[in-house]
Amino acid sequence: MGIRERKEREKERRRQQILVSAKRVFSEKGFNKTTMEDIATNAELSPGTLYLYFKNKEELYASLSLRILQYLKMRVDHVHAEEGLNPSQKLDALVEAMYDVYEFDPLIIINLFHLQSSETLRNLSPQLMLDIKELSSKSLGGIAQIFEEGAKNSTFIERHPIALADIFWALFSGVVLWEASKKVIDERKDYLKQTLKIAFELFKRGLENK
Amino acid sequence: MGIRERKEREKERRRQQILVSAKRVFSEKGFNKTTMEDIATNAELSPGTLYLYFKNKEELYASLSLRILQYLKMRVDHVHAEEGLNPSQKLDALVEAMYDVYEFDPLIIINLFHLQSSETLRNLSPQLMLDIKELSSKSLGGIAQIFEEGAKNSTFIERHPIALADIFWALFSGVVLWEASKKVIDERKDYLKQTLKIAFELFKRGLENK
Amino acid sequence: MGIRERKEREKERRRQQILVSAKRVFSEKGFNKTTMEDIATNAELSPGTLYLYFKNKEELYASLSLRILQYLKMRVDHVHAEEGLNPSQKLDALVEAMYDVYEFDPLIIINLFHLQSSETLRNLSPQLMLDIKELSSKSLGGIAQIFEEGAKNSTFIERHPIALADIFWALFSGVVLWEASKKVIDERKDYLKQTLKIAFELFKRGLENK
Amino acid sequence: MGIRERKEREKERRRQQILVSAKRVFSEKGFNKTTMEDIATNAELSPGTLYLYFKNKEELYASLSLRILQYLKMRVDHVHAEEGLNPSQKLDALVEAMYDVYEFDPLIIINLFHLQSSETLRNLSPQLMLDIKELSSKSLGGIAQIFEEGAKNSTFIERHPIALADIFWALFSGVVLWEASKKVIDERKDYLKQTLKIAFELFKRGLENK
DNA sequence: GATGAATGAGTATTCATTCAT
DNA sequence: TATGAATGAATACTCATTCAT
Numbered sequence: 114m115g116i117r118e119r120k121e122r123e124k125e126r127r128r129q130q131i132l133v134s135a136k137r138v139f140s141e142k143g144f145n146k147t148t149m150e151d152i153a154t155n156a157e158l159s160p161g162t163l164y165l166y167f168k169n170k171e172e173l174y175a176s177l178s179l180r181i182l183q184y185l186k187m188r189v190d191h192v193h194a195e196e197g198l199n200p201s202q203k204l205d206a207l208v209e210a211m212y213d214v215y216e217f218d219p220l221i222i223i224n225l226f227h228l229q230s231s232e233t234l235r236n237l238s239p240q241l242m243l244d245i246k247e248l249s250s251k252s253l254g255g256i257a258q259i260f261e262e263g264a265k266n267s268t269f270i271e272r273h274p275i276a277l278a279d280i281f282w283a284l285f286s287g288v289v290l291w292e293a294s295k296k297v298i299d300e301r302k303d304y305l306k307q308t309l310k311i312a313f314e315l316f317k318r319g320l321e322n323k
Numbered sequence: 324m325g326i327r328e329r330k331e332r333e334k335e336r337r338r339q340q341i342l343v344s345a346k347r348v349f350s351e352k353g354f355n356k357t358t359m360e361d362i363a364t365n366a367e368l369s370p371g372t373l374y375l376y377f378k379n380k381e382e383l384y385a386s387l388s389l390r391i392l393q394y395l396k397m398r399v400d401h402v403h404a405e406e407g408l409n410p411s412q413k414l415d416a417l418v419e420a421m422y423d424v425y426e427f428d429p430l431i432i433i434n435l436f437h438l439q440s441s442e443t444l445r446n447l448s449p450q451l452m453l454d455i456k457e458l459s460s461k462s463l464g465g466i467a468q469i470f471e472e473g474a475k476n477s478t479f480i481e482r483h484p485i486a487l488a489d490i491f492w493a494l495f496s497g498v499v500l501w502e503a504s505k506k507v508i509d510e511r512k513d514y515l516k517q518t519l520k521i522a523f524e525l526f527k528r529g530l531e532n533k
Numbered sequence: 534m535g536i537r538e539r540k541e542r543e544k545e546r547r548r549q550q551i552l553v554s555a556k557r558v559f560s561e562k563g564f565n566k567t568t569m570e571d572i573a574t575n576a577e578l579s580p581g582t583l584y585l586y587f588k589n590k591e592e593l594y595a596s597l598s599l600r601i602l603q604y605l606k607m608r609v610d611h612v613h614a615e616e617g618l619n620p621s622q623k624l625d626a627l628v629e630a631m632y633d634v635y636e637f638d639p640l641i642i643i644n645l646f647h648l649q650s651s652e653t654l655r656n657l658s659p660q661l662m663l664d665i666k667e668l669s670s671k672s673l674g675g676i677a678q679i680f681e682e683g684a685k686n687s688t689f690i691e692r693h694p695i696a697l698a699d700i701f702w703a704l705f706s707g708v709v710l711w712e713a714s715k716k717v718i719d720e721r722k723d724y725l726k727q728t729l730k731i732a733f734e735l736f737k738r739g740l741e742n743k
Numbered sequence: 744m745g746i747r748e749r750k751e752r753e754k755e756r757r758r759q760q761i762l763v764s765a766k767r768v769f770s771e772k773g774f775n776k777t778t779m780e781d782i783a784t785n786a787e788l789s790p791g792t793l794y795l796y797f798k799n800k801e802e803l804y805a806s807l808s809l810r811i812l813q814y815l816k817m818r819v820d821h822v823h824a825e826e827g828l829n830p831s832q833k834l835d836a837l838v839e840a841m842y843d844v845y846e847f848d849p850l851i852i853i854n855l856f857h858l859q860s861s862e863t864l865r866n867l868s869p870q871l872m873l874d875i876k877e878l879s880s881k882s883l884g885g886i887a888q889i890f891e892e893g894a895k896n897s898t899f900i901e902r903h904p905i906a907l908a909d910i911f912w913a914l915f916s917g918v919v920l921w922e923a924s925k926k927v928i929d930e931r932k933d934y935l936k937q938t939l940k941i942a943f944e945l946f947k948r949g950l951e952n953k
Numbered sequence: 954g955a956t957g958a959a960t961g962a963g964t965a966t967t968c969a970t971t972c973a974t
Numbered sequence: 975t976a977t978g979a980a981t982g983a984a985t986a987c988t989c990a991t992t993c994a995t
Contacts, residue, residue, distance in 0.1 A: 118462065122476060142347070145355055148967085148969080149968075149969060149970080150969095152991070153978095158976080158977090159976065159977045159978050160968095160969085160970085160977085160978070161970085161971080161977055161979095162975085162976055162977070162978095164969090164970070164971080165976075169969075169970080170968095170969065170970090187337055202487075203991070223436075223963085224358075225504070226433075226436070226500055232988065238356055253487060255456075263403075266974075270528075273521070273527075276517065276518050276521050277515075277521070277525075279498070279501060279502070279505075280494075280498060280518060280521060280525065281524045282497075282501060283400065283494065283497035283498040283500070283501040283518075283522070284493065284494050284497055284522075285488075285497070285504075286497050286500070287493035287495070287496050287497020287498070287500070288489070288490065288493040288497070289493075290436055290493070290497070290500070291487070291489060291493040291496065291497075292493075294436055294438060295433070296506050296529055298406070304486075306362050306484070308489055308490060310485050311482055311486050311487070311956060312490045312494075313488075314491070314528060314529070315482075315525075315526060315529030316525060316526075317492065317530060318398075318480075318529035319524070319525030319526060319527070319528035319529030319530075319531070320525060320528075334958095337958095358984085358985060358986080359985075359986060359987080360986090363961095368959080368960090369960045370957065370960090370961070370986085370987080371960055371961065371962095371987085371989080372958080372959055372960070372961095372987075373987095374984090374986095374987065374988080375958070375959075379987080380986070430966070481986080489987080509965055535874075565775055567989060568988085568990080569989075569991080570989075570990095573957095574810075577956080579803070579954090579955065579956045579957055580956085580957070580989095580990085580991085581955070581956055581957065581958095581991085581992080581993085582955055582956070583956095584956085584990090584991070584992080585954070585955075589990075589991080590989095590990065590991090599994060614825070619748070643856075645924070646853075646856070646924055647752075648919055653757075671852075673782070674882075683849075690948075692941050692945075693941070695943075696937065696941050697759050697926075697941070699918070699921060699922070699938055700918065700938060700942045700945065702857070702917075702921060703914065703916055703917035703918040703921040703922075703942070704910075704913065704914050704942075705917070705918070706917050706921065707912075707913035707914055707915070707916050707917020707920070708909070708910065708913040708917070709910060710913070710920070711855055711913040711916065711917075712909070712915070713914060714855070714856055715909075718949050720757060724906075727906065728905075728906050728909055728910060729904055731903075731910060732910045732913070732914075734949070735902075735910065735945075735947060735949030735950060736946075736949060737944060737949070738900075738948065738949035738950075739945030739946060739947070739948035739949030740945060740948075742948075743953050754979095757979095778962075778965080779962085779965060779966080780964080780965095783982095787954070788980080788981090789966080789980065789981045789982055790965085790966080790981090790982070791966085791968080791980070791981055791983095792979080792980055792981070792982095794965095794966070794967080795980075796977070799965075799966080800964095800966095851982065937963060
């Protein structure tokens with residue numbers, strides 16, 4: 114391992130250390146209530162150092178979305194990689210994956226909606242935006258493929274596969290966000306998992322060729 | 324019309340004027356980038372005047388959510404008020420209503436998720452919070468009733484009606500938010516309506532007793 | 534009584550009503566925390582009305598000082614009006630008067646120091662300033678006269694009578710202010726009256742020709 | 744000198760720099776008319792920097808009181824530290840000290856009365872409040888001790904020593920405040936020192952056992 | 954005279970970001 | 975690289991005062 118490579122690796126380690134702290138603090142306080150100093154303190158670094166690794170606060174925040182998308186993509190890829198699964202079984206596997214995605218970062222899933230603010234996007238570096246777009250598009254593509262295969266062998270009804278993938282993701286994130294918001298308003302207990310279960314069941318039933 | 328009544332009416336007119344401007348500006352810039360001065364300017368009022376009608380920025384913002392919820396509730400009530408509709412037809416009518424809810428305020432639907440911040444809730448007056456909770460709960464109750472009726476006469480499968488109402492709403496808002504976020508990222512045109520259509524179709528298919 | 538006179542009287546009544554409310558509210562909250570609206574509400578008037586009787590907030594506040602000074606002057610005059618009192622007895626009577634001045638307005642005595650702010654004085658009408666100066670000067674003159682008489686008949690030591698009057702007043706208000714400030718800091722009980730008693734006793738002893 | 748120590752010293756230097764500017768500006772304009780920006784400008788710093796050294800405006804202001812109290816305590820301690828002084832001579836030395844306290848900060852002595860506002864106290868950090876209470880109490884204790892000693896050896900009359908210390912301080916600050924207020928109203932020249940002299944003379948005469 | 958709705962200037966405080974060391 | 979002290983722009987909110995009715 115060359116010295117350059119070691120430095121590269123060290124740098125990446127530090128980036129991850131910051132991201133872990135950022136996730137912790139953002140999850141707890143939300144984007145606006147979190148200060149760069151909070152994150153720096155949590156990471157046992159100085160505020161200035163954060164700026165050596167991330168252009169600004171928005172970019173640091175968006176990088177967390179990237180991590181979720183990376184995880185999502187990995188899980189979608191795994192579904193396809195498993196051998197001998199028919200589309201219906203793949204869909205079941207995908208649903209299982211979504212539970213894990215949720216557990217991977219239950220609170221920060223809200224992040225993905227923060228990206229929609231055009232003000233935010235203006236502050237992101239082109240490379241990061243490209244990465245996000247690509248991962249997002251590939252993950253949804255992988256999901257869409259399941260529906261396409263299902264339609265081909267008549268397991269599922271025929272609809273635009275990309276649209277179905279969008280709906281699948283929207284259903285997932287809609288439930289997560291909605292239940293999260295109710296928890297605060299109604300002080301209800303964690304009713305989320307069960308609702309997700311019913312939601313995905315309905316989705317699959319709606320999709321099936323009767 | 325007494326002088327007191329006229330004043331009351333004038334006051335309400337001013338409140339609405341502010342809400343209209345607030346909706347415009349918040350829609351364009353989002354909560355944090357919008358300043359009270361922006362809204363005042365848009366409403367052709369002075370900043371101080373806003374505070375005669377709304378306790379603070381959070382409450383002004385939350386009042387916009389109230390308007391959507393009022394509209395939603397009204398539409399749900401209408402669905403039940405129409406005579407001679409069976410549950411399946413009521414669901415169709417509800418879906419139509421949701422398109423209108425979306426058009427009533429395409430961007431500000433995001434508001435409803437802003438409410439989840441406990442920091443926000445801390446700043447709302449108890450009355451406003453009560454109104455929001457009540458409207459929200461009544462609307463979802465009205466939606467749930469459709470599923471309950473449908474289950475009773477075996478049109479729909481039996482699931483917890485409240486959960487189904489949550490899913491119905493989550494599906495709707497999830498699609499709206501997700502498509503909205505993609506629009507910025509992908510610069511795609513309004514693919515939303517079509518996606519919503521498929522989403523609701525799938526939902527209904529999933530719900531039907533085959 | 535002519536109609537003009539009745540109006541004049543009515544106007545004065547309203548002025549006093551406002552002053553009473555102002556004293557109440559200023560005493561409770563201090564100058565800065567008190568709003569004109571607070572006073573208006575307390576007086577069951579509208580904010581605008583206050584400005585028909587007082588040029589501005591500073592002048593309303595200063596007018597309260599005037600009331601104390603009027604009371605002080607009246608009491609000093611009484612001391613001189615009583616027949617058959619020698620200087621020593623007059624001083625005793627004056628000390629009694631000071632207890633009453635304190636009870637007349639225990640908290641607002643602080644007002645008199647608010648006047649020192651040049652910013653405040655800039656906002657007072659010349660007439661009010663003149664009245665304050667005159668009353669203040671006459672009252673102190675009356676006090677000084679006691680010391681002068683006392684020096685003449687060798688009851689008291691000879692010092693500049695005006696200076697002695699100033700010291701007499703400074704001792705009184707210093708004790709009041711200092712004890713008032715300690716009450717908050719130390720939460721001690723009303724030790725003030727006793728301290729005032731000792732203070733005046735020492736003052737008199739110091740003054741006496743031994 | 745270690746690097747840590749140097750930084751500590753530098754930080755203290757900056758604190759003092761701010762206090763000096765604050766004293767200047769507060770003296771000139773009073774608490775309310777002074778803005779944090781005024782102070783920052785005077786100190787050739789940015790407004791934000793002030794908040795690195797003082798929690799808020801109230802605390803910055805109160806810290807000025809602390810400085811006076813520190814000086815007062817030091818002078819009182821010196822009086823006791825001088826050898827071979829009897830109580831009468833100690834009182835004379837104390838009177839000399841008060842002239843210096845006045846010169847140390849002629850205008851800001853008013854500060855000490857600002858502390859009485861409970862609203863102000865609410866905004867102070869517990870440590871600062873503790874320091875103020877302690878210094879205040881120790882200084883007055885030191886003053887009281889002189890009267891106690893004087894009473895013991897029959898130089899002074901017997902009165903509660905703490906009360907005498909309170910009166911001593913009230914006399915001093917009352918004269919300072921009263922003369923200060925008159926200066927503005929009457930535009931008189933500095934008649935203060937002379938008045939103080941007479942005041943203290945009377946106080947001592949009143950105290951002496953004849 | 955009386956009202957009270959509207960004004961809008963005024964300010965403490967925060968915090969993302971920079972840069973000298 | 976890393977630091978962290980310093981920056982200074984940005985903003986919600988208040989309230990004395992005005993003036994059309």
